Amino acid sequence: MxxxxxxxxxxxxxxxxxxxxxxxxxxxxxxxxxxxxxxxxxxxxxxxxxxxxxxxxxxxxxxxxxxxxxxxxxxxxxxxxxxxxxxxxxxxxDDALFKDYKPSSAFLFPGQGAQAVGMGVEAQKVPAAAELYKRANDILGFDLLDICINGPKEKLDSTVLSQPAIYVTSLAAVEVLRARDGGQQIIDSVDVTCGLSLGEYTALAFAGAFSFEDGLKLVKLRGEAMQDAADAAKSAMVSIIGLDSAKVQQLCDAANEEVDEANKVQIANFLCPGNYAVSGGLKGIEAVEAKAKSFKARMTVRLAVAGAFHTGFMEPAVSRLEAALASTVIRSPRIPVISNVDAEPHADPNTIKKILARQVTSPVQWETTVKTLLNRGLKKSYELGPGKVIAGIVKRMDKGADIENICA
Known part of the structure; x- marks a missing residue:
């Protein structure tokens, strides 16, 4: 029957x-x-x-x-x-299955730049967290934990190493929380998740869209493809501090008037009011830095990344990501995962694959993501992984926001 x-x-x-x-x-x-x-x-x-x-x-x-x-x-x-x-x-x-989500508790995962020598130490006190590094070694072919704990910093900061290191350490932080009194209840209460750039892969792994191993393989390839794309052209990123997005766009427009097409710049990371990252050709970035004070920017900070992430400079990485994603089993997430590309949750696995491939060339809509979560009633959030970058962004947007850091 x-x-x-x-x-x-x-x-x-x-x-x-x-x-x-x-x-x-x-x-x-x-x-x-x-x-x-x-x-x-x-x-x-x-x-x-x-x-x-x-x-x-x-x-x-x-x-x-x-x-x-x-x-x-x-x-x-x-x-x-x-x-x-x-x-x-x-x-x-339906890809819009999670469209009307009502967030109450969120897990937020950091992106590249959050890495620091010494991360992973706390994870070694929790067997399930420590095990993730051992499983990672088989996929990566080297001792990831040794690089996380001992560096050197220049090696850990490289795109090909920092992305896997942050992915594994962030998921290890979930296991650190799980081992804590009441930790499993917190994990069970989470009804939305997202991550900054690379952190979107961590969020998808946490939400069950793909396995830890498959996610790490994708992150490894992503880091390698982005590094190769950066090596193919002289490009860079710089944070503009103290301006709103409209002023930063005007600054980019002014810089673009002075450089050729190969050196154009654009806003690549919409982080929060007063903090936007600009990506582009090296000469364009230098023009932005030179003009920033005349636009009343408080300061500029050149980012320690390989090149112009989240712009067309990363186009060579897209086809490699598409091929890897095509052969990866991706399931509909069990909870909403907010995309960096459009600040919306997606349920359809094929749509998720397309968005992840586009993500490396698309501006990160983190400001809209956090604003939407707060406006929809988010009560509590947790930043899981190295650093406190995300907590700083959330607090800047809402000083009264309840956010806790869980490190590993």
Whole structure:
């Protein structure tokens, strides 16, 4: 006997699940299914949905089942579309599933620049956290923890090393929190997550969109691809302190009037009022630095990064990321993960893949992300990983914001 169960969890998309039922007389199973909608087996013509993505087998109510999800269709207001054929079932996950999210507790993950020699020490006191570094070594092919703890700083600051180091250390911080009294309750209470640039990968891993190992492989390739793209052209980044975004844009426009196309600059990181990062060709960045005071900027800070991240200078990295993402199993996150590209949560795995590929050439919309979280009623947030950059940004936008740092 076969039955179809439409099962819903308040934090997860709807799934259509097939069960092989031993007997209709099983009273215990009937009781277990009392809160679900049980449908008879049916056979419908399956529409052309494109490729479907198979997910790992799981166990529900003690019986083996198979879950499949297919890419999003244009369904108007409908969130779920059911297509059933003999031997297969499919559900469309609306990419806007999390659109109306109501945040109360958030995990925020740092990006490149948060690294510091000595990070990872606290993680060694928690077996589950320490284990992440050991698992990372097998993927990376070197002792990541040794570089995190002992440096040297120049080595840790390199793009190819800092990105994996921050990813692993941030997820280790989750395990440090889990080991704390009441830590698991805090983790369970989190209903939204996001990360600054690189930190978006950490947030997706925390939300179950991909495994720790798959995320680390992507981050490793991302760092290498971005480094190679930076090496291909002379470029840089600089933080402009003390100006609003409109003034920074005017500063960029003025600098761009003096340089050729290969040296143009643009705002790459919208962090918070008074702190915006500009990326571009080296001559353009030098022009920005020279003109900043005339635009009443309080100061400029050249960033210790390989090149003009989040601009067209990173275009060579996109195809490599697309190829890696295409071969990576990505699931719909269990909670909303806010994208750096458009400051929106996405549920469709294929959309997430496209956005992650675009992320390296798109400006980071962190200011809009934090503002939206606060405006939607966020009560408590946690910065997990090295440094306190994110906490500083959140506090600048709301002095009364409740944010706690969890280091590893």
């Amino acid at each position: 076969h039955a179809l169960v439409l099962h819903h969890n308040h934090r997860l998309p709807l799934y259509l699940v097939r069960f092989n039922l031993p007997s209709a007389k099983s009273s215990s199973l009937s009781r277990a299914m009392s809160s679900s909608v049980v449908l008879p087996s049916i056979s419908l013509t399956k529409p052309a949905l494109g490729s479907s993505e198979s997910f790992r087998s799981s166990t529900c109510l003690g019986f083996k089942n198979e879950i499949r999800r297919v890419s999003r269709l244009g369904l108007g207001k409908s969130r779920v579309f059911m297509s059933v054929a003999v031997g297969s079932e499919a559900v469309v996950v």
